Amino acid sequence: MVEIRKPISVDDAVQLVMEHRIVGEKETIPFVDCDDRRLAEPLIATHHVPSFDKSPYDGFAIRSVDTKSASKNNPVEFTVVEHIGAGQVPEVALSKQQATRIMTGAKIPDGADCVIMFENCQMYERDGKNFMSIEQSVSSGQNIIKEGSEVQKGTSLVERGTLINPGVKALLATFGYDQVVVSKKPVVGILATGTELLEVDEPLEEGKIRNSNAYMIASQVKRAGGDFKYYGQLADEKHSSYELIKKALEEVDFLITTGGVSVGDYDLMPEIYEMLQANILFNKIGMRPGSVTTVALLKDTFLFGLSGNPSACYVGFELFVRPIMQYYMFSQKPFLQRTTATLAEDFPKENPFTRFVRCYTTFENGKLFVHLAGKDKSNVVSSLAHTTCFMELRGGTGGCKAGSTVEVLLLNSENGQANFRE
Numbered sequence: 001m002v003e004i005r006k007p008i009s010v011d012d013a014v015q016l017v018m019e020h021r022i023v024g025e026k027e028t029i030p031f032v033d034c035d036d037r038r039l040a041e042p043l044i045a046t047h048h049v050p051s052f053d054k055s056p057y058d059g060f061a062i063r064s065v066d067t068k069s070a071s072k073n074n075p076v077e078f079t080v081v082e083h084i085g086a087g088q089v090p091e092v093a094l095s096k097q098q099a100t101r102i103m104t105g106a107k108i109p110d111g112a113d114c115v116i117m118f119e120n121c122q123m124y125e126r127d128g129k130n131f132m133s134i135e136q137s138v139s140s141g142q143n144i145i146k147e148g149s150e151v152q153k154g155t156s157l158v159e160r161g162t163l164i165n166p167g168v169k170a171l172l173a174t175f176g177y178d179q180v181v182v183s184k185k186p187v188v189g190i191l192a193t194g195t196e197l198l199e200v201d202e203p204l205e206e207g208k209i210r211n212s213n214a215y216m217i218a219s220q221v222k223r224a225g226g227d228f229k230y231y232g233q234l235a236d237e238k239h240s241s242y243e244l245i246k247k248a249l250e251e252v253d254f255l256i257t258t259g260g261v262s263v264g265d266y267d268l269m270p271e272i273y274e275m276l277q278a279n280i281l282f283n284k285i286g287m288r289p290g291s292v293t294t295v296a297l298l299k300d301t302f303l304f305g306l307s308g309n310p311s312a313c314y315v316g317f318e319l320f321v322r323p324i325m326q327y328y329m330f331s332q333k334p335f336l337q338r339t340t341a342t343l344a345e346d347f348p349k350e351n352p353f354t355r356f357v358r359c360y361t362t363f364e365n366g367k368l369f370v371h372l373a374g375k376d377k378s379n380v381v382s383s384l385a386h387t388t389c390f391m392e393l394r395g396g397t398g399g400c401k402a403g404s405t406v407e408v409l410l411l412n413s414e415n416g417q418a419n420f421r422e
Contacts, residue, residue: 007286010354014420016281017295017320024328025184031172034164037182038225038329043158046175048148053108056145060099060121060132061112064140072135080130082109099132108144115143161330163414183329186226189252190214191245193234193259193308212381213258213313224322225329242272249301256321259308269305278303286353286395289378290316309378315356315390318411326416333416336409341370343406348399349376358387359408370408388412
């Protein structure tokens with residue numbers, strides 16, 4: 001148990017957490033159920049795309065050698081021997097001065113090595129037979145999409161850990177993955193602390209507040225790709241709280257508690273960590289909000305002690321819990337995507353510690369702007385409804401003026417990055 005709370009830097013805290021990262025398990029699920037899951041294996045092309053030479057246009061498949069003398073003054077005539085549509089297999093191999101009427105996407109018949117577009121041909125019938133003529137030469141390979149020209153069989157197309165979005169799902173369908181190997185969703189236990197908390201359906205009482213943190217965290221867990229298990233509220237009583245946490249740790253992959261990690265008379269989590277004989281990685285960070293964020297390990301299970309203040313709790317999850325969940329699900333880029341943006345309004349606060357300001361972005365006149373989402377207090381909940389990013393201001397800096405270029409961490413981006421800073 002660490003008794004003296006000496007703050008460590010945000011970067012060191014992130015590194016300490018990630019040093020103990022683990023990868024979760026795989027499971028195989030039906031193709032229809034794989035949306036928004038993460039691939040546990042690379043997506044490999046099981047065949048060429050296209051899997052045969054095909055036509056990109058409606059027209060006629062012919063032999064280029066038969067067109068060498070074609071011109072406006074010397075039309076060259078072909079006998080039409082077959083008509084094939086997309087999905088049909090040609091049955092006639094072309095010989096000299098023969099053509100096959102072909103539709104977009106249809107397979108090129110044997111003997112043909114080019115396609116001439118329909119609008120460049122003249123069609124007619126004579127003596128019960130179909131003919132067409134052209135007035136231009138065509139080169140070998142012209143207007144043919146070659147087998148394997150898009151993708152070669154055996155190519156790795158999508159790395160493991162990638163979120164299955166509509167585009168990835170299209171690839172899975174293209175290559176016949178009717179069963180998909182994905183990462184198992186981590187189960188995250190959630191416990192709220194404090195006798196002052198009321199549940200959502202309870203009437204408001206004097207001196208009480210409704211428990212918003214647990215449900216906010218549950219939503220963040222789902223957005224990060226996990227499942228949650230809510231264990232309710234911890235009473236301000238050490239032994240019953242210890243027993244409930246001990247039980248929860250046997251059933252989840254990660255455990256989050258909100259509140260109770262400070263040094264007040266009713267903040268029991270430090271004593272419970274000691275009773276559990278958990279290894280405390282840190283219990284104070286040089287950041288705002290969320291300086292009391294605590295992370296401990298019991299064997300391989302993380303215990304995340306997040307602040308009871310809503311904004312601090314929210315920030316703590318995104319900085320420390322989300323990346324470890326992403327790595328657990330095989331993500332190669334577990335951290336929030338960073339970019340730069342132009343500050344749209346003044347932020348006068350000085351920053352003795354690294355500060356994460358709740359913001360949202362707009363795109364105007366070709367530039368990305370970042371706006372304050374509301375009041376910058378750790379106990380504020382109203383600003384979170386509009387938050388789509390964090391503006392990070394390094395410790396030791398003064399306030400920022402509108403027009404400044406600042407770093408932002410994007411919360412809703414599907415893309416991530418391999419390191420906390422890149």
